[in-house]
Amino acid sequence: xxxxxxxxxxxxxxxxxxxxxxxxxxxxxxxxxxxxxxxxxxxxxxxxxxxxxxxxxxxxxxxxxxxxxxxxxxxxxxxxxxxxxxxxxxxxxxxxxxxxxxxxxxxxxxxxxxxxxxxxxxxxxxxxxxxxxxxxxxxxxxxxxxxxxxxxxxxxxxxxxxxxxxxxxxxxxxxxxxxxxxxxxxxxxxxxxxxxxxxxxxxxxxxxxxxxxxxxxxxxxxxxxxxxxxxxxxxxxxxxxxxxxxxxxxxxxxxxxxxxxxxxxxxxxxxxxxxxxxxxxxxxxxxxxxxxxxxxxxxxxxxxxxxxxxxxxxxxxxxxxxxxxxxxxxxxxxxxxxxxxxxxxxxxxxxxxxxxxxxxxxxxxxxxxxxxxxxxxxxxxxxxxxxxxxxxxxxxxxxxx
Amino acid sequence: xxxxxxxxxxxxxxxxxxxxxxxxxxxxxxxxxxxxxxxxxxxxxxxxxxxxxxxxxxxxxxxxxxxxxxxxxxxxxxxxxxxxxxxxxxxxxxxxxxxxxxxxxxxxxxxxxxxxxxxxxxxxxxxxxxxxxxxxxxxxxxxxxxxxxxxxxxxxxxxxxxxxxxxxxxxxxxxxxxxxxxxxxxxxxxxxxxxxxxxxxxxxxxxxxxxxxxxxxxxxxxxxxxxxxxxxxxxxxxxxxxxxxxxxxxxxxxxxxxxx
Ligand SMILES: Cc1ncc(COP(=O)(O)O)c(C=O)c1O
Numbered sequence: 001x002x003x004x005x006x007x008x009x010x011x012x013x014x015x016x017x018x019x020x021x022x023x024x025x026x027x028x029x030x031x032x033x034x035x036x037x038x039x040x041x042x043x044x045x046x047x048x049x050x051x052x053x054x055x056x057x058x059x060x061x062x063x064x065x066x067x068x069x070x071x072x073x074x075x076x077x078x079x080x081x082x083x084x085x086x087x088x089x090x091x092x093x094x095x096x097x098x099x100x101x102x103x104x105x106x107x108x109x110x111x112x113x114x115x116x117x118x119x120x121x122x123x124x125x126x127x128x129x130x131x132x133x134x135x136x137x138x139x140x141x142x143x144x145x146x147x148x149x150x151x152x153x154x155x156x157x158x159x160x161x162x163x164x165x166x167x168x169x170x171x172x173x174x175x176x177x178x179x180x181x182x183x184x185x186x187x188x189x190x191x192x193x194x195x196x197x198x199x200x201x202x203x204x205x206x207x208x209x210x211x212x213x214x215x216x217x218x219x220x221x222x223x224x225x226x227x228x229x230x231x232x233x234x235x236x237x238x239x240x241x242x243x244x245x246x247x248x249x250x251x252x253x254x255x256x257x258x259x260x261x262x263x264x265x266x267x268x269x270x271x272x273x274x275x276x277x278x279x280x281x282x283x284x285x286x287x288x289x290x291x292x293x294x295x296x297x298x299x300x301x302x303x304x305x306x307x308x309x310x311x312x313x314x315x316x317x318x319x320x321x322x323x324x325x326x327x328x329x330x331x332x333x334x335x336x337x338x339x340x341x342x343x344x345x346x347x348x349x350x351x352x353x354x355x356x357x358x359x360x361x362x363x364x365x366x367x368x369x370x371x372x373x374x375x376x377x378x379x380x381x382x383x384x385x386x387x388x389x390x391x392x393x394x395x396x397x398x399x400x401x
Numbered sequence: 402x403x404x405x406x407x408x409x410x411x412x413x414x415x416x417x418x419x420x421x422x423x424x425x426x427x428x429x430x431x432x433x434x435x436x437x438x439x440x441x442x443x444x445x446x447x448x449x450x451x452x453x454x455x456x457x458x459x460x461x462x463x464x465x466x467x468x469x470x471x472x473x474x475x476x477x478x479x480x481x482x483x484x485x486x487x488x489x490x491x492x493x494x495x496x497x498x499x500x501x502x503x504x505x506x507x508x509x510x511x512x513x514x515x516x517x518x519x520x521x522x523x524x525x526x527x528x529x530x531x532x533x534x535x536x537x538x539x540x541x542x543x544x545x546x547x548x549x550x551x552x553x554x555x556x557x558x559x560x561x562x563x564x565x566x567x568x569x570x571x572x573x574x575x576x577x578x579x580x581x582x583x584x585x586x587x588x589x590x591x592x593x594x595x596x597x598x599x600x601x602x603x604x605x606x607x608x609x610x611x612x613x614x615x616x617x618x619x620x621x622x623x624x625x626x627x628x629x630x631x632x633x634x635x636x637x638x639x640x641x642x643x644x645x646x647x648x649x650x651x652x653x654x655x656x657x658x659x660x661x
Binding site for chain 1: 452453454456457459460463467470475476477499500501502503504505506526527528529532550551552553555556557560564575578579580583
């Protein structure tokens, strides 16, 4: 296994200036400059170091349980009349893809000599994955979480606390992921020397989007190898992933961006409907602007105030999208679809009954689009099952009636 | 000559620059406050253009921004309010804000409006210096506007020199590594202030963040050309029944015992 740090350069990956096409960059206040500059100067060198790579791979294997299976979903395939494979990120330790990134970043933080870790979280998956690696390495951990999300993802709050993290409610704005991210950035401004900020998605100032994408790229690295074993070819016809900030999609797409005949499908949260006023479908509702120090597409009013998004799934409840995805969208390289709250709940129930797998509500958004893709029987389709649904049981049960 | 340069020429020390969020506490208070500040003896005013997600700001300025947006403040409204203000006040006016609303307004359009309404300078904390130099510096000069950059205790000497070279008006020295409104003790920053002073920058220096009363103002003035007060002023006017009186009292309180 190789995390693809040296080799991969694609026109869809970040350029030398930190941009994907027109998107990306680092729109940071001066207070963050030394930290971000330090990362920018050092991240490639650190993650290219063979000793780093070895430690990263070892932990992914023995601690996270990688490679995650690529599972041929027989009954789901029969239903949608195609060859559907599920990339089982839900089977990772801590239950989602998020841990691939936190393992990478905690090793990086240690090499930078940082003593304290901060993170934001929406669904709580990234918070749990961060609290986990902090426990593993014995570092102090503070997780910012919107007070609305603290309510709807209670099991993950309890897990973070059990893992020794301090969970700080973000009470400004919409009290969800966007605001938790603001609070984490403010913490970093106030603690510029000893603290590393583990961002949970491919968002934020350069180099975060690229760094997180590289740690997550293990997903598509494995998919290629596993598809060769199962189908004789490394490339599928479709890769489908849900997009909040876009880290599981970035990881699932990473090694396929240049294989133009692989259709990349990004699924955003439509909430109650794209035009309902309660949505998080950024590519459809957003315009170029700056959110969390990155130039990208974001949902905003005509005078540039960031709009409060809505999704039943806390992990997709974000008014922006990573700059890599903004570029994949505007160049047409990826197809951007969206799934409503109701479609996603239905897809979650369907996978549970057909395959015995309860998916995270985020991942259920990706599954919900299988019906809309006019698949052919010979099509090889990989769905990134980014996480498991334990954390969402209450929401699922509430909507069962 | 730009009013900011004129001010420093006439008064090289003890400059008092007061920040308030435009459209706060009520939408139409902006002009009243600027006038009251000038009459009370403030030297410069910094008007915040409220943003929904002000990353560099602490709770006080965040809340004032939320309230100002609710009141209906937006950049186009602010320019309407500033029309005619130059007939009434002569102190330098700086607009402070985040890049996204400025981008949506259109950067050149924004700068032109600034020049038309008599704004003298801008503080856009999330505009990177490189991008300013490559994309916008020419436009700022075309409209006679100063762009003011921040330096912090963590900024390297080489970068401070570079920032000083690109800045006009003054260099904004953030007193401690923090968001606005944090009251860290000033004593700890002595070394940093001395270091800045010893660098003999081409621009004057104003110290901001955490300046809140007569003591901290005097302390800042000892090390620089003056100071910027934000959160403390925003808090002071929050529930004011008589803005003129509150502003006057606030400024007088800050400026007592200045040994000149
Ligand atoms: C299971 C799962 N999938 C997806 C996401 C969305 O994040 P991203 O778009 O970065 O993959 C989250 C975020 O919390 C998540 O927990």
